[in-house]
Amino acid sequence: MRRLHNQHEQFEPGTLTVVGIPSDENSSFLRGVALAPNRIREALLSGASNLCAEDGSDLSQIPQFVDVGDLDLPFGEVWDTSGSPRIEAGISKLLNQGARVISLGGDHAVTYPIIKAYAAHYPQLNILHLDAHPDLYDELDGNRFSHACPFARIMEEKLAARLVQVGIRTLNQHQRQQANRFSVEIIEMRDWHQGMTVEFDGPVYLSLDLDALDPAYAPGVSHHEPGGFTTRDVLHIIQNLNAPLVGADIVELNPTRDLVGITAVTAAKFLKEIATKMLNTKDYHEKT
Numbered sequence: 001m002r003r004l005h006n007q008h009e010q011f012e013p014g015t016l017t018v019v020g021i022p023s024d025e026n027s028s029f030l031r032g033v034a035l036a037p038n039r040i041r042e043a044l045l046s047g048a049s050n051l052c053a054e055d056g057s058d059l060s061q062i063p064q065f066v067d068v069g070d071l072d073l074p075f076g077e078v079w080d081t082s083g084s085p086r087i088e089a090g091i092s093k094l095l096n097q098g099a100r101v102i103s104l105g106g107d108h109a110v111t112y113p114i115i116k117a118y119a120a121h122y123p124q125l126n127i128l129h130l131d132a133h134p135d136l137y138d139e140l141d142g143n144r145f146s147h148a149c150p151f152a153r154i155m156e157e158k159l160a161a162r163l164v165q166v167g168i169r170t171l172n173q174h175q176r177q178q179a180n181r182f183s184v185e186i187i188e189m190r191d192w193h194q195g196m197t198v199e200f201d202g203p204v205y206l207s208l209d210l211d212a213l214d215p216a217y218a219p220g221v222s223h224h225e226p227g228g229f230t231t232r233d234v235l236h237i238i239q240n241l242n243a244p245l246v247g248a249d250i251v252e253l254n255p256t257r258d259l260v261g262i263t264a265v266t267a268a269k270f271l272k273e274i275a276t277k278m279l280n281t282k283d284y285h286e287k288t
């Protein structure tokens with residue numbers, strides 16, 4: 001993976017960029033997830049493993065896989081009444097150059113401005129959302145941009161053709177109503193069985209909240225919710241996705257709770273598999 005030092009470098013169409021979004025001011029319970037992007041990079045580049053995905057693709061040998069560093073997010077200037085123009089602009093800048101983007105959060109609030117940028121390029125975008133939580137609150141603690149709300153904002157603004165949520169295990173009455181209101185398709189964790197896949201017939205954006213995993217596999221998250229995915233379940237979903245994967249985020253790693261760094265290593269493993277899947281999505285044209 002090349003690390004970009006010149007922020008003004010132009011990308012070839014099809015470049016796969018990794019960008020950090022160190023934002024945790026919309027976290028409702030604990031801070032700390034702003035520390036995540038660099039922990040994931042360290043795990044990815046650690047001598048403890050290599051940069052190969054399980055199909056043998058060696059990301060260290062792929063020049064169009066580029067780390068563009070973190071978005072510049074001065075504290076307190078990131079969010080306004082429209083969301084986060086800075087995050088949206090940062091992602092738009094990459095998409096406008098024909099790049100695709102894997103974002104490293106940050107908390108799940110970042111997905112709303114990311115999807116705003118993506119929707120301008122992919123009007124028929126499907127979102128596959130893995131999470132213990134549906135994140136469909138109209139507001140939480142008076143904050144409409146809380147990390148508990150991004151998919152309510154996305155669906156209100158009709159930024160996605162379909163929203164499919166998998167791994168959910170915290171639905172309350174309000175969020176069930178919101179899911180019905182927005183026609184969200186939910187596969188609850190209690191209904192999940194090994195080997196299930198989700199079918200799509202258009203471009204897919206993957207939003208991966210690491211608390212979708214059981215805390216036994218990923219303790220480094222702010223909201224522990226037992227009874228979740230194994231690491232292998234999530235790898236299976238990524239590897240068997242039968243649709244063009246055009247963007248992704250990996251969010252909610254909280255390094256302050258990460259025992260021996262295992263959650264960061266797990267995030268880095270997912271990053272390798274997602275990147276390989278996206279690099280294999282070569283022939284997909286925008287706006288088709």
Ligand code: MN
Nearest residue numbers: 108131135209
């Ligand atoms: Mn979430």
Ligand code: MN
Nearest residue numbers: 132133209211
């Ligand atoms: Mn969650």
